[in-house]
Amino acid sequence: MNLYEIAILFDPDLEVDLDKATEKVEKILTDNGGKITNVENWGKRKLAYQIKKHDQAIYVFYTVEIPGENVRKVEGVLNITDEIVRFLITRPDLKAIAKAEAAKALKAEQAAKHGDREEKDEEEE
Secondary structure, rough: OEEEEEEEEEEEEHOHHHHHHHHHHHHHHHHHOOOEEEEEEEEEEEEEEOOOOOEEEEEEEEEEEOOHHHHHHHHHHHHOOOOOEEEEEEEOOOHHHHHOOOOOOOOHHHHHHHHHHHHHHHHHH
């Protein structure tokens, strides 16, 4: 099982019936041996350029564990799904994510130490 991030742009006219479209996509993923670990709905956003005569789309991001050999099947089914304007399937760079989180934690630790120094300086004055 490999970890994949799937970005799906849904037709903006589906704003009312978005639940049906997301259920359909989730069924496609689970039917192909996938396990959905996270879903983020960013809502309706303006597109950088028109896609299929749409200026806006509903952005939904999935984090999925799925066997590598089933990714082509998922791509094929998503490609012919009417509700989807565009999609992108990528493998996240786990090393880069871990490095960024470590740097963020280090920065927070340094900020906390720096904050303690300022409090001591204020007490001395």
